[in-house]
Amino acid sequence: MSGFLSIRNLTVRLKSGVTILRSVSLDVAQGQVHGLVGESGAGKSMIGKAVLGTLPRALQVTGGEIWLDGENLLALPHDTRRKRIGATAALIPQDPLTALNPSKRIGPQITRRLVDILAWTRSDAEARALELLGEVQIPDPARVMRSYPHELSGGMRQRILIASAFAAEPKLIIADEPTTALDVTVQKQILRLIADMQVRHGTSLLFVTHDLGVVSKVCDTLSVLYAGKVVEEARMHRFFMRPIHPYSRALLAATPTYLDPTGSLTPVPESVISAVEEEVRLHDVRFGT
Amino acid sequence: MTLLRAFLIRFVTTIVTLFGVAVIVFVVIRVVPGNPIAMMLPPGATDADIARLEEQYGFDKSIFEQFLIWLGGVMQGNFGTSISLRQPVSDLVLGRLPATLELSIVALFIAVAIGGALALTGTRYRDTKTEGAVDVTAGMALSIPDFLWGLILILLFGVLWPVFHISGRISPSLNIDFSTNFYLFEALVRLRFDVIADLIGHMFMPALALAIPLAAIIAQLLKQSLKETMHLDYVTLARTKGYGENYVITREALPNAVLPTLTLVGVQFTFLIGGTVIIERLFSYEGLGNMAIDAVINRDLPLIQGIVILFALLFTLVNLFVDMLYVILNPRLRHA
Numbered sequence: 001m002s003g004f005l006s007i008r009n010l011t012v013r014l015k016s017g018v019t020i021l022r023s024v025s026l027d028v029a030q031g032q033v034h035g036l037v038g039e040s041g042a043g044k045s046m047i048g049k050a051v052l053g054t055l056p057r058a059l060q061v062t063g064g065e066i067w068l069d070g071e072n073l074l075a076l077p078h079d080t081r082r083k084r085i086g087a088t089a090a091l092i093p094q095d096p097l098t099a100l101n102p103s104k105r106i107g108p109q110i111t112r113r114l115v116d117i118l119a120w121t122r123s124d125a126e127a128r129a130l131e132l133l134g135e136v137q138i139p140d141p142a143r144v145m146r147s148y149p150h151e152l153s154g155g156m157r158q159r160i161l162i163a164s165a166f167a168a169e170p171k172l173i174i175a176d177e178p179t180t181a182l183d184v185t186v187q188k189q190i191l192r193l194i195a196d197m198q199v200r201h202g203t204s205l206l207f208v209t210h211d212l213g214v215v216s217k218v219c220d221t222l223s224v225l226y227a228g229k230v231v232e233e234a235r236m237h238r239f240f241m242r243p244i245h246p247y248s249r250a251l252l253a254a255t256p257t258y259l260d261p262t263g264s265l266t267p268v269p270e271s272v273i274s275a276v277e278e279e280v281r282l283h284d285v286r287f288g289t
Numbered sequence: 290m291t292l293l294r295a296f297l298i299r300f301v302t303t304i305v306t307l308f309g310v311a312v313i314v315f316v317v318i319r320v321v322p323g324n325p326i327a328m329m330l331p332p333g334a335t336d337a338d339i340a341r342l343e344e345q346y347g348f349d350k351s352i353f354e355q356f357l358i359w360l361g362g363v364m365q366g367n368f369g370t371s372i373s374l375r376q377p378v379s380d381l382v383l384g385r386l387p388a389t390l391e392l393s394i395v396a397l398f399i400a401v402a403i404g405g406a407l408a409l410t411g412t413r414y415r416d417t418k419t420e421g422a423v424d425v426t427a428g429m430a431l432s433i434p435d436f437l438w439g440l441i442l443i444l445l446f447g448v449l450w451p452v453f454h455i456s457g458r459i460s461p462s463l464n465i466d467f468s469t470n471f472y473l474f475e476a477l478v479r480l481r482f483d484v485i486a487d488l489i490g491h492m493f494m495p496a497l498a499l500a501i502p503l504a505a506i507i508a509q510l511l512k513q514s515l516k517e518t519m520h521l522d523y524v525t526l527a528r529t530k531g532y533g534e535n536y537v538i539t540r541e542a543l544p545n546a547v548l549p550t551l552t553l554v555g556v557q558f559t560f561l562i563g564g565t566v567i568i569e570r571l572f573s574y575e576g577l578g579n580m581a582i583d584a585v586i587n588r589d590l591p592l593i594q595g596i597v598i599l600f601a602l603l604f605t606l607v608n609l610f611v612d613m614l615y616v617i618l619n620p621r622l623r624h625a
Contacts, residue, residue, distance in 0.1 A: 052528075052529045053528070053529075054525050054528050054529060057416060079533065082528070082531055082532075082533065083531050085529065085531065086529065086530050086531015086532070087531060089529070090529065090530075091525075091526060091529040093522050093525070093526055094522075095522060098521055098522040098523065099522040099523050099526050100523055101523040101527075101541055101544075101545070102523075102545060102620070102621065103544040103545050103618075103619070103620055104544075113527075113530040113531065113532070116532070116536075117530060117531040117532070148620040148621070150620070150621050161526075
């Protein structure tokens, strides 16, 4: 166990038997940002869900360990685990439009859990919420606290969700494609905001995305996922300079560049896909799935 | 401003609806066979007697004329005189209305309690045998009509294990000197617990019979709606905050899941009020529905009209109430 969050050989399967995550191991060091990249369906989000204990009911963890702050979450009883996660980790969800409860005002959506779960006083929680809304640059936080989600824009809502995630000073935040559902113009601001907040609060961050450009801006380390298997884990600098795995190289080559906007897009070559598929197959043979 | 406009539109549509109902009822009960005057007179009455009485009640005029006369009376608050009971229709109908209203409202409370509990249980234990049991229970409850539930209840709690009264609204021996006919409401206000117990003893079975099918509908619809809501992001987010399943269902999902159910409950509640007609008969409960059946048997045209108009008015008011509640519960409509 080397990181603050350390996932060891995590295997997740559909109850029908299909394997979703294949012995995934990764580490997020204290105060560092770890990127998790891969194409759609590679299982990126499932890793975050497994850590937070929100896997869909059809999925189950069939093996491995998830160490968070020196404790193996998977060995804890269900209720203890849920409370431990609530106190030490938080989620910045993908779609700000559906992640706030439409029938509740913003204020309570940030403060309630501080009072209910972490036993803060109401006035402390409200002061904290106001302070954080200011920190994520929301104008007139007091008014926003009294608003309903439908009265606010997508960018505002994502800021609120970021503030809410940081509210209890969690040691780990999982950001699940936090900019995917936003306008391109807003994406950049939100990304900078998350990065700033992470540095200021010294939080460990697991950043799930399919955008290598985003990863290069905010992450310290990253894992590349293909078909539920980590094909490469690397420090950021090394990854962009000398990617080792052929799939990583192809993925980098496929990223459109700002400097050459008219250049044709390079898809990941067939040969690389079949090679990585073969690797996944060999893994399955070796571990008997 | 918009609220006032909405209210005015609502008021006008209500009037038009009631007028339509009045026309239909007026024409239909005069077209179907059966002469109210012949029913009143003893056998052997001469044609001249019948003709004299018909003239007295205005039945010799054309339907159109009769309608105008009736409508003119209604405008002045006069709904005519009951032929069989020889009392003003408005007195009769308003005297019975509280009994039916209390029965319907108690039934609604029972339905919401049972249906809500089933829906929450089914959601809490979704995809397990418990949810299956909820579905089967709701399916059975729904496929048996209310009057049959009434008979089953009479058999169970009136005959085999006689714990409830099987007929009437209140024990005649009970000393009540209430100023209104809302016995249950007044007993609650006056804290007359003996009266409350007696009323509930009479009301429980008919109310339950009315409530069971509605409870089944609420259970199915609310459970479906809750289960869909449970997949939404804000519910997942609440879970990551450390909240348990019970909190997540009741505090995060329920306030949103209840909205689609609410509209349907409003519609179904009007069916429930309609169901009181047979259920009141079954339990000899002295309400409007029981009176309506007597009125139809006796061809008591003014009374039938009065009762039907009142039912129609009740339905519109229930719908209005549901619409208002919907706006109150849904913040997205509140400021619109």
